[in-house]
Amino acid sequence: MSDSQMHLAAFVTAGPGRPGGWRYPGSVPGWLNQSYYQNIARTLEAGRFDLAFFADILSVPDRFGGSTDTQLRNGALGSLRLDPLHVLATMGAVTDRLGLAATVSTTYAQPYTVARSFATLDHLTGGRAAWNIVTSFQAAEARNFNRDSQFPRELRYERADEFLEVAGKLWDSWDDDALVLDAEEPLFADPRRVHAVDHAGEFFTVRGPLNVPRPPQGYPVLIQAGASAKGKDFAARWSDVIFCSHASLESAQAFYAEIKERAATHGRDPRQIKILPSITPIIGPTTAVARQLHDELFELVPPLGGLSTLAYHLDVDLSTFPLDERLPDVEVPGVEGHYREVREITERDGLTLRQLGKQYGGRVEGGFVGTAAEVADGLEQWFTGKACDGFTVQAPYQPGGFEDFTRQVVPELQRRGLFRTEYTGNTLRDHLGLSRPESGEWTHRVPTARKVLS
């Protein structure tokens, strides 16, 4: 794939997605059935998407008022979330090329388990797996895993770094040619080409080898969404793909330039990191119809649904602030990128907290509302303006939002030569134009401090 073409990920939700989206008459509440995801997968593959992407949360969020009630009542973010790895497996089962990305947190899992999961998924699907690496930052999540409170951010990222190091060692524990299958000898696997990893670190002690051969892609595609300084550093070292969120072209351009530079600082080819900001295009046959659809969807956003989602993202209990005043400056332990976005919106539009809730829940990331041609114009501007290498497309309502984009915007992008008309490779790395990591690649990605340790 040439650098002159963009990449497309679909941000699918294994539960109700955008606040209020489930209330839209065109949405299908099929989140519990495999056929729902299989149909989305077929739509995306027909649209030649690079990958489907699933976020994840390890609790029903309770950051708004210390209770899960607001979340559940409004069907807000995380009120219902299936385990994304199984959803991916079911989507992979009915497709041949579509990449499959799941979020798995490094905070409460073990590297042997997670490395094995992704190696399995990568083999089963012929090299289509991707791992969106996150650390868990909510007290509600900690309380489902034997703790009272979250770990400090510093510690979470240290653990994540070591987690990735162990995962890399485990994926490399079988040489690419270790599986011999000589029935005569017999020699199933060559013991000289399967290695213990003997990792002994600060967080993990893991002997290995993995009980799964090296994944077809070497490592699954690694995705990260860090907007904090720690997160951006981690992403620049480990990520093949970066998922982010920006309220304006300028903000996206600044982030793009910074990450590519950081990657170069870490000795990586900046073209080997793909930055795919999130957008929520709303498409209509005419501009007016698209705006009408936007307004109808916006009307369905419950302000508290938006606020409880924002409370989760910022990790700030927004129920303690007056609803009819402007949100004051707050300390944000959560996702800094979302806070930056919210400050931009609040100041630009002079919103009260209640209005902010509705606005945040109903915001159109990237601002793309219009005809397919108009949306394509916007995407082209961002892409050629070095704001991104492509996009992570959110659906304003599922699954219709993906069908609209695939039927209308994708052909427009294809006509302009901005997007593939056929897959040219088999694996997700092929689609993204990413090289396959050689065995031992992880050694180049761990922080210098860890290298000295090992």
Added chain:
Amino acid sequence: MSDSQMHLAAFVTAGPGRPGGWRYPGSVPGWLNQSYYQNIARTLEAGRFDLAFFADILSVPDRFGGSTDTQLRNGALGSLRLDPLHVLATMGAVTDRLGLAATVSTTYAQPYTVARSFATLDHLTGGRAAWNIVTSFQAAEARNFNRDSQFPRELRYERADEFLEVAGKLWDSWDDDALVLDAEEPLFADPRRVHAVDHAGEFFTVRGPLNVPRPPQGYPVLIQAGASAKGKDFAARWSDVIFCSHASLESAQAFYAEIKERAATHGRDPRQIKILPSITPIIGPTTAVARQLHDELFELVPPLGGLSTLAYHLDVDLSTFPLDERLPDVEVPGVEGHYREVREITERDGLTLRQLGKQYGGRVEGGFVGTAAEVADGLEQWFTGKACDGFTVQAPYQPGGFEDFTRQVVPELQRRGLFRTEYTGNTLRDHLGLSRPESGEWTHRVPTARKVLS
């Protein structure tokens, strides 16, 4: 399903199965591809099997000589094992009725993660998930999870009991009618019908609720294979299905009577526990051809492949005993059921350790070698003789062994009225004739000591 019909599970391996089976010309080394498992799933569903069942191990075993070499070289048990949950999801994606069982250990996982996994799988597949509950007893597994040695058995079972208690609470954390989906109100889920679990025990502190609604089956079908006193007690309290291994009809009958009695002691209806001993039928168009096939398969069993598998099962390093002498009495920290079986074989046939390795690797559980009618005779004898409620069918080689059984033995059982000709329900509980647990059912299954605590 009437009690006059047997149940059939297929013991599928997500890697090379029976020692030497992978060397057989008719075997297909497709363990890494989803189509391999999807084809097996379609075969089993065409044969109206109750379920497919996957074992699991969290390491490449190294119990033979403290190295993984013997295991890898011979393709013996656990040399390669994909994560069974993803394999199940891929099989579930292409079938409508087949039950789907995966082994997940309680020793190194967290109950929130595992409860969520199975709830997800049960929803996606419309009520077809089953969990084979094990505790991990190998030092090689411990060393992949930050420990030097395994936990003592007592502790493993105490943890397993509390693990199941937490899982039960989490599955019940959404009432069956909690998901309302009233778009008008809006009321996505009724907060009064979703409950924190607030579990604080010896091993786990979990607040809940789960972020997945109550599974279609209430709880996934619970399977256990405990042959130790602790294991049998655990199984009698928790299990819907018991998987076991017996070298003779008499041994199976004694076990069957004991478990059904234990279940009654725990206040359960003994008919609500299905006991499915493992068999490895070898089938031919004539008795002589079946025996010839048996002999050829037996020839392919590498003695050290069998021994390293046995070393794993017993958790005893058999490399320290002379290969050409009889195995002396040993202390067995591992699976007592397998040791009982091995003592029976060793004494009956007067085998050296090397011969035992080949015999153990190539053994035909249940001794069913013959024509389809002869195998059906044997199954009928066990079933009507109160040795079991059905069988767990292992394939002497994959996937052919399942195709042979489905094409030849299943129709014979159907003709005799011993097995269904069509599925009569949709869920795995329907197939097995198991009632759907009411919310709160877990309280009846925890040990008395834990009930007092909570």
